Amino acid sequence: MKMADVAGFKRRKDESLTKGKLRGLGYACYIEACGIAPSNVAGSLGARAGLFEAGEIRVHPTGTVTVFTGSHSHGQGHETTFAQVVADRLGLPMENVDIVHGDTSKVLFGMGTYGSRSIAVGGTAIVKALDKIIAKGRKIAAHLLEAAEADIEYDRGVFKVAGTDRQKTFGEVAFAAYVPHNYPLDKLEPGLNENAFYDQTNFTFPAGSYVCEVEVDRDTGATQIVAFTAVDDFGKIINPMIVEGQVHGGLAQGIGQALTEGCRYDSTGQLLTGSFSDYAIPRAGDVPLFKLDTRETPCTHNPLGVKGCGEAGAIGAPAAVMNAITDALGVKDIPMPATAQTVWRSMHKAA
């Protein structure tokens, strides 16, 4: 409310009135069940598929890594975020990590990108596979360093014997796995390639509070969103810029739902909004500059502490926008989308 300068709203409302505009303030708080989904719960709700995700880590002899993920990326930036998770976990430079997705002849299995699940479910599957890589790496390193496996620590790309300076880099261990001249072949398979399937134990629950401010043209009913503030708790954030972009996109989509988008049919069932010259998706001019902030209360049941952020904007925005319009008009309800004509009619009914 401080970010949205709610205290100054009355002054802004009076200013708008001098320009023939009705200003309204709308709030929306949401909580969403994301990270879809524990398969047994999904099954009991009628889903006819498991909702786990799969990840595979292939470490190459050079110590570079290819990650195969079932979470497809079509603009959400998994290539960056997932590479960050892997690079961070293994202590490798990001450029040593390749992300492969979207090819069913390569990836193990994929349930898809939806339900704000990619990082929470797909990311966790990758982390589980990484843990297996590190566990096997410790065994190889213990052999190479002639130490007990229990004494091997892994830290920032280096396996070392605890309390000593004896160590092997991740690359040296990978090389030994693929050129097993000095290798415990009696106890361990060569190679360094692991996969994991992860099924959530619970949904994740991102939540947020949104404040929207609109100006409604008294003459035409046209609504302009003049300010929008969104504060979300997505749990741990891996990549703030991507999260911000996801929120921007979600908000634009939510604003579109509230103000402009709607499928309309005529009495014979013919779709009237069959092209973008009739179906109005929001454009840059339809959305304001967003004021955003985040909170990071970690999710308690996945190792990354992440909750997901893909849908947040689209969930909170429509309610915040509609509440702002009804506040401006002093009415209880108005149908979506609140096009200029719909708002104009509502004003005339109210008058």
Add this chain to the structure above:
Amino acid sequence: MHAFEYHRPSNVKDAVALVLKKEEGRYLAGGQSLVQAMKLRLSSPTDLIDLNAIGDLKALKAESNAVTIGAMVRHAEVAASSGVRKAIPALASLAGIIGDRQVRHMGTIGGSLANNDPAADYPAAVLGLGATIVTSKRKIEADKFFKSLYETALEPGELITAVSFPVPKRAAYMKFKNPASRFAIVGVFVADFGGKVRVGVTGAGPCAFRQTDMEKALASKFAPESVANIKVKADGLNNDLHASPEYRAHLITVMARRAVEAAIK
């Protein structure tokens, strides 16, 4: 899109001869409506006669008493023209809000008028300013040009070559945009010629028309309050998913009032 023959004449005479000779020949100007219609197979000409190579159609002349725009002048060129902006700023600003950036860099005034889309912007200015449409065979007054939905006074083969706009004392165009297509749900062009006032309305009816009640009221006093209380009848106005006839009728008054406010400023 169905197959067609493509022609690119270099002068008006050849273009007219070609269009008349072919089974179903159509002039191609900026192609912003025709090509879309062809893609949807709503239009299937046997021959396209491309006007883009005809230099004579591309002249733009702004003088103190009239602005003459060649048929093939693009909207973006009109919007950016310092001559037009000086002589009839309202016309330049109208051209600057047609469609979107891509449309404005391809679409032409001749194409827009010949197509006579009910929601196109230029017809409001042509009527509002009382322009003269110059064709390959005659001059047509604005009031006699727009006939009905997509219908004009143009005869078979007749080609618009230029449009001449008299320079008013003051004028303004106000448009209430379709949020999806950016066409006019209602657009009102108001021009004051010093005692004589014209009001051209687009988007509201089957084709652009003049609002004579407003013209009379503004002629006696060119002020927003002269039109603010004029109630336009909804009968015969367009009804579509974006706006009912009643809403359009209301918007005509609002846009006219705002156009007068803008013209006075």
